[in-house]
Amino acid sequence: MMEVIHWAGRQVHPDITHEQLAIEIAQIRSMRFSGLSEKGLVVLCLLRGCRITGRESREELINHLKRQEGFFAKIRRKTRRWLGKRVEKMIGDPTQATPPPSQEPVNQPTGPVSGPRPQALREEVEDSGFFGGIANRVKRQADSYVNQKLDEIEARIDRKLDEIDRRLAEWRDKEIANRIRILKITLWASVFVAGVVFDLFVYSGGNETMEPTRPPASVHHAYLTYGPRQYYQKYGFSYRNPHEPIIRELIRQILLTWDPDCSFGLDLAAGSGEVTLAVRDVRPKSLLEGVDPYTHLLYTTRTGLPCLPLSFEDIAAGALRGRCYSVVFCSFALHLLEESRLPGLCWALGEVSDQWVILTPHKRPVIRPQWGWDLKHQMLFQRVRARFYQRTTKR
Numbered sequence: 080m081m082e083v084i085h086w087a088g089r090q091v092h093p094d095i096t097h098e099q100l101a102i103e104i105a106q107i108r109s110m111r112f113s114g115l116s117e118k119g120l121v122v123l124c125l126l127r128g129c130r131i132t133g134r135e136s137r138e139e140l141i142n143h144l145k146r147q148e149g150f151f152a153k154i155r156r157k158t159r160r161w162l163g164k165r166v167e168k169m170i171g172d173p174t175q176a177t178p179p180p181s182q183e184p185v186n187q188p189t190g191p192v193s194g195p196r197p198q199a200l201r202e203e204v205e206d207s208g209f210f211g212g213i214a215n216r217v218k219r220q221a222d223s224y225v226n227q228k229l230d231e232i233e234a235r236i237d238r239k240l241d242e243i244d245r246r247l248a249e250w251r252d253k254e255i256a257n258r259i260r261i262l263k264i265t266l267w268a269s270v271f272v273a274g275v276v277f278d279l280f281v282y283s284g285g286n287e288t289m290e291p292t293r294p295p296a297s298v299h300h301a302y303l304t305y306g307p308r309q310y311y312q313k314y315g316f317s318y319r320n321p322h323e324p325i326i327r328e329l330i331r332q333i334l335l336t337w338d339p340d341c342s343f344g345l346d347l348a349a350g351s352g353e354v355t356l357a358v359r360d361v362r363p364k365s366l367l368e369g370v371d372p373y374t375h376l377l378y379t380t381r382t383g384l385p386c387l388p389l390s391f392e393d394i395a396a397g398a399l400r401g402r403c404y405s406v407v408f409c410s411f412a413l414h415l416l417e418e419s420r421l422p423g424l425c426w427a428l429g430e431v432s433d434q435w436v437i438l439t440p441h442k443r444p445v446i447r448p449q450w451g452w453d454l455k456h457q458m459l460f461q462r463v464r465a466r467f468y469q470r471t472t473k474r
């Protein structure tokens with residue numbers, strides 16, 4: 080049945096039912112049978128009401144169809160055919176250029192898969208009448224024009240979509256490369272910052288403040304600017320005494336001349352262990368521990384010895400009570416304590432030791448005998464004083 084539909088140059092929906100196909104075929108009036116197979120002829124005969132057995136030859140089937148056409152219908156068809164030829168001659172018909180010319184106009188064999196056969200204009204006029212044929216042709220031309228334009232638009236849209244796809248892929252690649260670069264930079268920056276922080280931590284001996292700035296060149300000015308407490312809180316992690324060589328020499332002379340008992344000494348306000356290291360240089364077997372509220376970690380890092388984080392004020396309040404030292408050293412520090420608090424400290428130190436060595440670049444502090452200490456010796460080396468005190472027996 081589809082073959083007949085295609086042979087007649089008609090188009091139907093692919094899902095059309097058999098009944099609808101039969102109605103469609105019954106409306107075909109064409110009497111040009113070339114290109115139609117015997118099966119197609121049988122279908123046509125049956126739907127046009129011819130009495131056939133199905134064993135007829137092709138010619139017999141065509142004769143049946145011709146006989147079935149009425150006289151007036153034949154006249155009308157011939158008239159339309161004549162009219163079709165005239166119209167075709169007047170306006171021309173490009174359809175004829177498509178299939179090779181044949182005796183019968185444009186009847187190409189149609190297979191089950193081929194599309195509708197292109198009909199010549201005269202054929203259309205013959206089948207559908209003058210107006211119907213012309214209208215069909217105009218409609219078909221319009222359809223093909225619209226289809227052609229739609230195809231062009233579709234191709235253009237496809238090209239644009241491909242272009243967008245390509246650009247998106249490019250953009251995505253660039254974006255990924257960018258993000259990887261940012262990640263790398265972040266990673267390296269983190270490693271760098273971590274390295275710097277680690278260096279500072281090591282440099283500061285692990286001081287909690289981890290202050291990255293170096294101490295100012297003049298300690299005197301820094302004291303005036305910050306005050307001793309703030310100065311050591313800020314720069315204590317990196318403290319170094321610029322007079323350390325003088326301290327070393329003085330300690331050497333003290334040990335050789337006054338011979339204090341260094342079996343278990345206390346380095347008070349120990350800084351970075353200047354006195355402790357100097358004592359150990361001369362008396363390697365001596366044992367010392369430090370006390371300093373700000374530089375205790377630095378002292379331990381530099382000397383490898385313990386250091387209590389205690390201030391003069393803590394000691395005056397009895398923080399060392401119960402401990403016992405053979406000697407107390409205090410170098411370059413006692414002037415930092417308020418004078419009013421000095422007696423309290425002296426008494427507290429008298430409870431833990433019999434000997435006290437003070438190193439100072441000033442005349443201060445003056446330790447009075449009524450505070451429990453007698454001055455036994457003193458020496459001056461490069462404007463730094465060393466004083467040796469013995470605890471008074473009267474207590």
Ligand SMILES: C[S@@+](CC[C@H](N)C(=O)[O-])C[C@H]1O[C@@H](n2cnc3c(N)ncnc32)[C@H](O)[C@@H]1O
Pocket residue numbers: 307308311315318319320326347348349350351352353354371372373374389390391392409410411412415
């Ligand atoms: C000039 S440094 C002397 C350090 C070391 N003894 C030397 O000879 O180089 C003064 C030290 O006193 C400490 N210090 C400051 N205020 C203190 C206080 N109130 N009590 C105890 N120590 C203090 C500081 O931490 C610092 O280590």
